[in-house]
Amino acid sequence: MSTSVDILKRSDLRKTPFRIRVLDYFILQPHAAVRNTDLEQNIGDFDRITLYRTLKTFEEKGIIHEVVDGSKDQKYALCHHDCKVHISDGDHAHFSCKLCGNTYCLDSVGELNIQLPSNYVLDKVQVMLSGTCDNCK
Amino acid sequence: MSTSVDILKRSDLRKTPFRIRVLDYFILQPHAAVRNTDLEQNIGDFDRITLYRTLKTFEEKGIIHEVVDGSKDQKYALCHHDCKVHISDGDHAHFSCKLCGNTYCLDSVGELNIQLPSNYVLDKVQVMLSGTCDNCK
């Protein structure tokens, strides 16, 4: 498991206290997507604008990726070492729990048999599941 | 094919000029999701707040449903007479074209074989496809 400092070094980013705090928060939630507002409430004293820029930088460097789960909230998740989400979602899926509101990244949901109308070119598939998660059941 | 007036009458809504203009715009795009801003730009003189409220009313009455296509934009599509989207998405899928930005509702995309981690309860499946549509190819 990489530490925040490892990740920053690998990405040619300066190891500032703020970035380390943000990354640490992500590392604590390895399978859950993180809401922008979760971060705002949990990383203590900070500047909201800096958070936006930090997340944008992390996304550009491939450290995190945006998670689309059907909600209006902007969410991000830590990319794993084999993360290809920012290139193509493949069979990546997200599960959003209706009770706790958490969104989990699922590595695979099985085979999808997509049939498109003719002349449509398929490039990316995103599957959003919702229901009740293990914890809330 | 129902007219705007038919739909309003069926839904116990007053037939105001504004509502008819909005519904007419939806009827012109039977398979595409409509962005909030598309409406703002295409239905002429109007009040932004009234549009929000109109769309909300239409959604509550089951005339339109919100379309989640992965973009940040709020989009709506006309419900067909057999529309169950506001109840459960079933195998409903949306295709978003990267070139023209339009989102199309696809009635079926084939069989999905979803395998969830144990103890997860699946309630709703939303599939978002993106690529190039017939027109743009």
Next chain:
DNA sequence: TTCCAGATGCAATGATGTTGCAAATATACT
């Protein structure tokens, strides 16, 4: 220690969506 590109904080601005209330109007009733 010094230097400077990169990172941060602040102020201002823009986009988007909501609420309260008064004026306008669609519809039902006489």
Next chain:
DNA sequence: AGTATATTTGCAACATCATTGCATCTGGAA
């Protein structure tokens, strides 16, 4: 048709979320 009323609309104000420009600060290398 005329009237009453509940609904609908438009305006003002407000709340939230995100972005940009710029001055200041700082991590990291010389």
